[in-house]
Amino acid sequence: MNITKLGHCCMVIEEAGVRIMTDPGAYSTLQDEARNIDYIFITHEHQDHFHLESLKVVLKNNPKAKIVTNRGVGKLLEKEGIGYELLEDKQSKTVSGVLLEGFGEKHAVIYQDFGQVQNTGYFIANRFFYPGDAFYNPGKPVEILALPVAGPWLKISEVIDYAKLLKPKICFPVHDGMLKYLGPTRGVTTKYLSESGIEFRDAIEGAVFSF
Numbered sequence: 670m671n672i673t674k675l676g677h678c679c680m681v682i683e684e685a686g687v688r689i690m691t692d693p694g695a696y697s698t699l700q701d702e703a704r705n706i707d708y709i710f711i712t713h714e715h716q717d718h719f720h721l722e723s724l725k726v727v728l729k730n731n732p733k734a735k736i737v738t739n740r741g742v743g744k745l746l747e748k749e750g751i752g753y754e755l756l757e758d759k760q761s762k763t764v765s766g767v768l769l770e771g772f773g774e775k776h777a778v779i780y781q782d783f784g785q786v787q788n789t790g791y792f793i794a795n796r797f798f799y800p801g802d803a804f805y806n807p808g809k810p811v812e813i814l815a816l817p818v819a820g821p822w823l824k825i826s827e828v829i830d831y832a833k834l835l836k837p838k839i840c841f842p843v844h845d846g847m848l849k850y851l852g853p854t855r856g857v858t859t860k861y862l863s864e865s866g867i868e869f870r871d872a873i874e875g876a877v878f879s880f
Contacts (some may be wrong), residue, residue, distance in 0.1 A: 670683065670684045670793075670794065670796060670797060670814070670875070670879070670880045671880075672782065672878045672880070673876070674766075674872045674873070674874065675693075675700050675875070676696060676697025676698065676700075676702065676815070676844070676874040676876070677696035677697045677844060677846025678691060678692040678694060678697075678712070678717065678843045679691060679692050679693050679694060679699070680692075680799075680843070682793055682797060683780065684767050684793060684794045684797075685765060685766055686765060687707050687765050687767045688706050688707050689706070689707065690704055690706045690709045690727065691711075691791070692710070692711055692712055692717075692718040692719070693709065693711075693719075693720060693723045693727050693814075694715075694716060694717040694718045694719060694720045694814070694846075695716045696717045697753045697874070698848070699874060700726070700747030701726050701727070701730070703727065704730065704731060704877055706731040706755060707733070707734060707764075707771075708729075708735050708737050708764070709724070709727060709728075709731075709734050709735070709737065710737045710756075710791060711724075711736065711737070711738040711739075711798075712738075712740065712744045712788055712790060712793050712800075712802065713739070713741060713776055713787060713788040713789070714741055714742050714745055714791075715776075715784065715786065716800070718801070718830055719745070724736075724751075725831055729734070734756055736752065737754050737755075737769070737791075738754075738755070739755065739771070739788075739789040739809075739867065740785075741786050743755065743817065754814070755789075755801075756770075756771040756772045756791070757771045757774075758773055758789060758834070763874070767793065767794050770790065770791070770792040770793075770807075771789045771791060772789070772790045772791070772798075772800070772807040773789055773790045773800060773801065773803050773823055774788070774789070774805075775787065775788055775792045775803055776801075776802045777803045777804060777822040777823065779821050784821075784822075787802060790807070792809075792811075795809075796813055796814040796816055796880070797812070797813040797815070797880075799812070799814075799815040800815075802820065802844070802876055804823070804827060805833040806835060810836075811835045811837040812834070812837060812838050812839070812880075813838070813839050814832060814835055814837035814839070814840035815840070815841065816831070816832055816840040816841065816842055816843065816869075817856075818842040818843070818845050818854040818858065819844055819845045819848050819854055820844050820847070820871075822824060825853070825854060825858065828858060829857070829858055829861050830855075832858075832862055833861075833862070833867070836865075836866075837867060839867070839870060839879030840867060840870070841869070841872040841876075842855070842868055842871065842873075844852060846880055848874060851873070855869075859871075
């Protein structure tokens with residue numbers, strides 16, 4: 670499995686020849702350069718994950734790409750005449766031998782009901798889990814975790830506790846495109862996760878990992 674972080678929560682995951690992009694949002698731009706994308710997974714409708722202008726560029730550059738998302742995002746796509754496939758909580762599908770699963774239903778709480786939209790995390794090939802904007806436990810072993818580290822819905826103690834709960838072998842930071850300085854989300858996370866036997870790999874825009 671190869672994973673390229675394009676920025677914030679936009680990644681390209683390649684497994685068994687299938688190339689999946691996640692969340693081409695307003696806080697990243699490298700998605701405009703991506704090619705040969707088979708699927709675009711969108712976790713929820715907030716603009717840092719679902720940015721219509723960016724999505725249209727990606728679709729123009731990857732005309733065969735299929736969007737996979739939930740009903741919340743789907744309603745917005747329908748207004749634009751853009752097709753999609755549903756993959757929601759506890760649902761799964763297999764493409765080219767790669768298992769794709771959806772987990773979770775709600776965005777984490779920001780304040781009261783502000784921003785409370787449908788959020789679907791995605792599990793790929795029984796190895797990689799990206800929860801979107803939620804600390805959702807898929808209830809199965811996670812080898813590689815895309816770990817949200819910043820935002821109005823979390824604090825760093827929750828980030829660390831979430832990773833310790835899931836106990837991945839490796840995790841790397843996402844949801845950090847709004848940060849001017851990355852250090853505060855890296856040092857303490859690295860320290861306490863390493864003490865729990867979890868490898869925390871730093872990841873900036875353009876970082877490429879092979880697992």
